[in-house]
Structure formats: structure tokens, C-alpha cells
Amino acid sequence: MKLRADARDIHRAILNELRRRIRMNGALRFLEEFRLISRREEILRRQAYLREGFSKIKPGLGELLKIVRPIRFRKEFLHDRVLIVEEDEVEKAEELGLCEVSTEPLDYPLVLSTVGLGIDVELKPHHVAPELYVLPLWENRDTLKALDRIGKLTGEGSVAGQILRELERIEPIMEKLKLVETLDELVAEEERRLNEAIERRLEKFQLTLSGKELIEFLKSLKEGDIDDLLARFSGLSEEILEEIRRAEKRLSERLGIDAELFPRDAGYPIEVPSEKIEALREALERELKLELYLESRRIIERILPLLPRLRRDIERAEELEFLRAVKEFSEGFTFPEIVEGGVGFVEGRHLFIENPQPVSYFVGKARKPFEGVMEANVLILTGANSGGKTSLLELMTQVVILAHMGLPVPARNAWVEPLGELFFFRRKRSSYGAGAFETALKGFVKALKGSGRKLILIDEFEAITEPGAAVKIIAELLRIAQEKGFYVVIVSHLGENLKRELPFARVDGIEASGLDENLNLIVDRQPKFGQIGKSTPELIVERLVRTSRGEERKVFERILRRFR
Numbered sequence: 001m002k003l004r005a006d007a008r009d010i011h012r013a014i015l016n017e018l019r020r021r022i023r024m025n026g027a028l029r030f031l032e033e034f035r036l037i038s039r040r041e042e043i044l045r046r047q048a049y050l051r052e053g054f055s056k057i058k059p060g061l062g063e064l065l066k067i068v069r070p071i072r073f074r075k076e077f078l079h080d081r082v083l084i085v086e087e088d089e090v091e092k093a094e095e096l097g098l099c100e101v102s103t104e105p106l107d108y109p110l111v112l113s114t115v116g117l118g119i120d121v122e123l124k125p126h127h128v129a130p131e132l133y134v135l136p137l138w139e140n141r142d143t144l145k146a147l148d149r150i151g152k153l154t155g156e157g158s159v160a161g162q163i164l165r166e167l168e169r170i171e172p173i174m175e176k177l178k179l180v181e182t183l184d185e186l187v188a189e190e191e192r193r194l195n196e197a198i199e200r201r202l203e204k205f206q207l208t209l210s211g212k213e214l215i216e217f218l219k220s221l222k223e224g225d226i227d228d229l230l231a232r233f234s235g236l237s238e239e240i241l242e243e244i245r246r247a248e249k250r251l252s253e254r255l256g257i258d259a260e261l262f263p264r265d266a267g268y269p270i271e272v273p274s275e276k277i278e279a280l281r282e283a284l285e286r287e288l289k290l291e292l293y294l295e296s297r298r299i300i301e302r303i304l305p306l307l308p309r310l311r312r313d314i315e316r317a318e319e320l321e322f323l324r325a326v327k328e329f330s331e332g333f334t335f336p337e338i339v340e341g342g343v344g345f346v347e348g349r350h351l352f353i354e355n356p357q358p359v360s361y362f363v364g365k366a367r368k369p370f371e372g373v374m375e376a377n378v379l380i381l382t383g384a385n386s387g388g389k390t391s392l393l394e395l396m397t398q399v400v401i402l403a404h405m406g407l408p409v410p411a412r413n414a415w416v417e418p419l420g421e422l423f424f425f426r427r428k429r430s431s432y433g434a435g436a437f438e439t440a441l442k443g444f445v446k447a448l449k450g451s452g453r454k455l456i457l458i459d460e461f462e463a464i465t466e467p468g469a470a471v472k473i474i475a476e477l478l479r480i481a482q483e484k485g486f487y488v489v490i491v492s493h494l495g496e497n498l499k500r501e502l503p504f505a506r507v508d509g510i511e512a513s514g515l516d517e518n519l520n521l522i523v524d525r526q527p528k529f530g531q532i533g534k535s536t537p538e539l540i541v542e543r544l545v546r547t548s549r550g551e552e553r554k555v556f557e558r559i560l561r562r563f564r
């Protein structure tokens with residue numbers, strides 16, 4: 001179905017409403033599959049797809065879908081490894097583009113080789129750089145957990161749980177790598193603890209010397225006999241050494257590496273030289289990288305065959321998110337029947353009016369509950385100012401557009417004939433004069449050109465010309481529409497005159513039913529079939545009667561009597 005004139009704006013607004021609800025970029029592409037279509041079978045196919053899809057959207061699914069993110073595996077050049085190959089493999093190895101390639105042994109944290117000069121590999125990406133598969137999965141564990149639960153909730157299953165279990169193998173390595181990042185703080189913390197412990201011991205330390213010992217002590221001091229001097233403090237230094245060992249043990253337990261980090265003879269307070277920390281960091285990183293590489297290879301060997309299915313699981317989550325958003329958007333809507341002979345809806349609710357009064361309306365054949373109402377392809381909609389005429393045309397446009405997308409429509413029930421074109425001409429409030437009239441006339445005539453299934457909605461056309469001429473023009477145009485079998489709903493204040501000219505047309509009216517206690521107009525948005533809408537001026541006069549006094553009131557009363 002083609003959209004003409006202002007119908008496009010309404011389509012755009014509907015798409016925006018849908019997009020606003022879709023929280024995954026990947027899910028947006030499913031909306032592309034819902035372009036407007038006139039083929040009955042395709043509309044029905046989409047309806048069936050959505051019905052089935054909506055049944056999968058269980059409570060709690062939305063929360064899980066919110067967590068899912070696409071998992072991207074990016075090719076990267078890794079600077080921590082070299083791949084040593086034979087001369088004739090160089091080209092193929094370089095094509096992988098994953099790391100340095102050489103025919104000679106080189107010093108790298110990781111040395112891989114196809115010729116026995118390092119860790120054995122084949123020239124496959126997942127042999128050379130298994131981390132490029134495993135790490136993105138590790139970083140997206142939240143997504144994997146959500147996919148696993150989604151699979152269980154929908155009963156469709158997922159490979160995410162299996163992958164998560166495999167990933168557990170690298171957990172200790174990843175934790176240590178995180179610790180290594182904070183190595184400076186770790187060491188500083190141990191330093192602080194150690195120096196505090198030493199301080200406590202120093203406070204308690206006492207050196208007791210007899211007179212004879214004191215003389216020997218002074219003698220050693222004079223002669224610079226260090227060994228003798230130190231021997232006297234040996235009790236203390238043994239204790240300090242003990243503290244150092246304890247600190248190093250704590251570190252080695254956390255980092256999984258034995259290292260003599262604290263200087264033994266540099267005095268107090270004890271401080272680890274920064275070069276030593278750097279050297280330790282390097283050693284740790286080298287070791288952990290190797291472990292990570294080896295473990296990643298074991299993991300990828302087992303999960304590589306699962307990755308295509310994982311991709312499908314993510315795509316399915318995106319599809320479910322799309323379905324969830326559409327279901328949320330169309331809460332309380334109904335799938336329209338796809339019929340021949342017009343468009344109609346019962347208790348339709350305008351999409352963009354808050355708490356709208358439901359309105360029922362139809363053009364073409366009368367179906368339940370409108371049996372007995374005059375059937376007409378051309379409708380003239382009359383009625384009170386601000387009664388809701390424009391809104392009704394908009395609602396009709398919304399119903400027709402949604403139906404042609406294959407989506408449910410905002411009504412209790414609805415039927416729609418597949419159309420070739422939908423025209424909606426909004427009233428241009430700012431346009432007056434001959435130029436504007438000419439443009440409007442041209443637009444209408446264009447709509448009447450050709451043949452096919454068309455619904456033409458026109459909001460107040462005569463406002464831009466004089467009433468007498470307007471009746472002639474509109475009547476003629478509507479006759480052409482009738483001859484061609486087009487459906488037309490036109491808003492007009494010239495209902496009376498048009499009805500006389502066009503016996504085949506049905507004139508409906510939206511009426512203000514009275515005044516409320518604050519003397520505001522009460523409008524019944526539901527058009528009355530076959531009735532010209534009572535005009536509002538009458539009610540305004542009534543309001544004036546009720547708000548004036550004396551002679552003025554008498555005048556208003558006289559006017560009011562003319563209406564009755």
C-alpha cells in the first residue's frame with residue numbers, strides 16, 4: 001500500500017513509537033520486515049507470525065532481554081607472541097594477520113610454532129589466537145547468563161550455559177591478572193603491615209648488657225667489628241626475618257608465585273625497590289599469559305562448534321525483543337480481519353490521545369455491529385468544532401496503516417480491506433486564498449486519478465473557498481470517487497447541501513451533547529450515523545442564556561428558540 005500526502009507522517013509517528021520501545025539495535029532490523037503491504041496472504045502470514053511470537057513473551061523475559069548485548073569477535077594483531085614457521089608457510093601465516101611471523105626463533109612471551117620450535121600450532125586462527133574468541137565471551141558473561149535463562153524460559157534452549165561452564169576454567173587466571181594490575185597497591189599494603197609489625201617488635205626490644213659485656217661491646221664498636229655487633233642483635237633480626245617471610249608467603253598465596261621481594265639487609269623501614277615490583281609484574285604476566293593461552297585453546301577446542309548456534313541465540317533474543325516491543329505497543333489491540341468491502345472498527349482508540357473515548361466507525365460494507373446502518377463508500381463527516389473529526393480521520397489512518405503492516409490495531413475488533421493507496425489530506429490551518437485552494441484541489445484530483453483500491457481521507461476542504469462554490473466542487477469530486485469505487489471520508493460543514501446532491505453518500509455527525517455543570521461543552525466523540533452533527537453555536541447561545549441577565553438574557557432566549 002502506498003501512502004500519500006499526510007498519511008506518511010502518521011506512519012512515521014507509528015514507527016517512532018515502535019522504535020522507542022525496542023531496546024536492542026539488532027532488534028530494529030525486524031521492523032524492516034513490516035513494511036506496508038497490500039497482499040492479503042502476506043498480511044495474514046505476518047499476523048500468524050506475531051500471534052505465535054507474542055505467545056513466547058513470558059513475564060520476566062523483558063528483564064533478561066535488556067541484558068543481552070551482541071558479542072563481537074574482533075581480529076587483532078597480538079604483540080605478545082611470535083609464530084615460527086617454515087619458509088613456505090610464511091605467506092599463509094602472515095595472511096592470518098594475528099601476530100609476528102618468523103622462520104627463526106625469536107624471544108617473545110609466547111612462542112608458537114608449526115615446526116616444533118615452540119608451542120605446537122596449526123595455521124588456524126583459533127590455534128594462534130584462541131583468546132580472541134574466549135575473552136569476548138568471558139567479558140560478556142552477563143549476556144551468556146541471560147541467554148541461558150531466556151532459553152529456559154522460552155523452552156527454546158541455548159548453548160550459552162554450556163559455554164559458561166567451559167569459561168569457568170579461566171576464572172582463576174583472570175582473577176590473578178586482575179590482581180597483577182593492582183600489584184603496586186598489594187605490595188604497598190604488605191610493606192605497611194610489615195613495617196608496623198617490625199615497629200611493634202622494636203618497641204618491645206631491649207638489649208641488656210652486663211658491665212663486662214658493655215666493655216666488649218664498646219671495644220667492638222671502636223674496632224668496627226660488625227659481626228660481633230650484629231650477633232648481639234641476632235634475636236631481633238631473626239624476628240624481623242620471620243615477619244618478612246610471613247609477608248612474602250601472603251603475597252605468594254594470592255599471586256601464586258614465589259619471590260624474594262623484600263630486601264633482607266636494607267634496614268628499617270623496609271621498602272621494595274620499584275624495579276623489583278616491575279620485574280615481578282613482568283614475570284607474573286608472562287606466566288599468566290601462557291596459562292591463559294593454553295587454557296583458551298582447550299576451551300575453544302570444545303566451544304568452536306557451538307559459536308554458530310550462539311550467534312543464532314543472540315539473533316533470536318533480538319527477535320524476541322522486537323516481538324516484546326510490538327506486544328507492549330499493541331497491548332489491548334486486536335488483529336484486524338482482512339476482508340473485501342471497506343474498513344471498519346469497533347471501539348477504536350486513537351494512538352496519540354491520552355485516555356481517548358473509544359469510537360466505532362466504518363466505510364463500505366456494514367458488518368457486525370453496524371447491520372442496518374446505511375452502507376456507503378463516500379462518507380461526509382460533520383459536527384461540532386473540536387468534536388474529534390480530525391482525530392477520527394487520524395484513527396482511521398492508524399488502523400489502516402497498522403493493518404497493512406500486519407500488526408494489530410487499537411480497537412476491540414476491526415476489519416480492513418487491503419488497499420493500494422491511502423490518502424490523508426490534513427486541513428492546512430495557515431493556508432487561505434486562491435493559491436491554497438488551487439493546491440488543495442490539485443491534491444484531491446490527483447487522488448482521484450487512475451484506479452485501484454483507495455481510501456481518501458480529507459479534512460475540511462471548503463474552509464478555503466466560498467460555500468456555494470465548495471458544494472459544487474466537492475459534490476463533483478465525490479461523484480467521481482463514487483463512480484470509481486474509491487472509499488472517501490470527508491469532513492465538511494456543508495453536510496446538508498452535500499446530502500441533497502449526493503444521495504449515495506452517508507452523512508454522519510459528531511455532536512456536542514450539552515453543557516456540563518461548568519458550562520463546558522460535552523462532546524460525544526462517537527459519530528451518529530446518518531445524522532448531521534448538531535452545530536455548536538446553539539450550545540454557545542444556550543451558555544449565554546444561562547450566564548446573562550435581564551434584557552440581554554431575553555434576546556439570547558429568542559435566538560435559542562430559533563434553533564428549536
Ligand SMILES: Nc1ncnc2c1ncn2[C@@H]1O[C@H](COP(=O)(O)OP(=O)(O)OP(=O)(O)O)[C@@H](O)[C@H]1O
Binds near residue numbers: 355359
Ligand atoms: N476520541 C476522543 N477521545 C478523547 N479526546 C478526543 C477524541 N477525539 C478528539 N479528542 C480531542 O478533542 C480535541 C479536538 O479534536 P479534533 O481536532 O479532532 O476535532 P475537530 O472536530 O477536527 O475540530 P475542528 O472542528 O476544530 O477541526 C483534541 O484535543 C482531541 O485530542
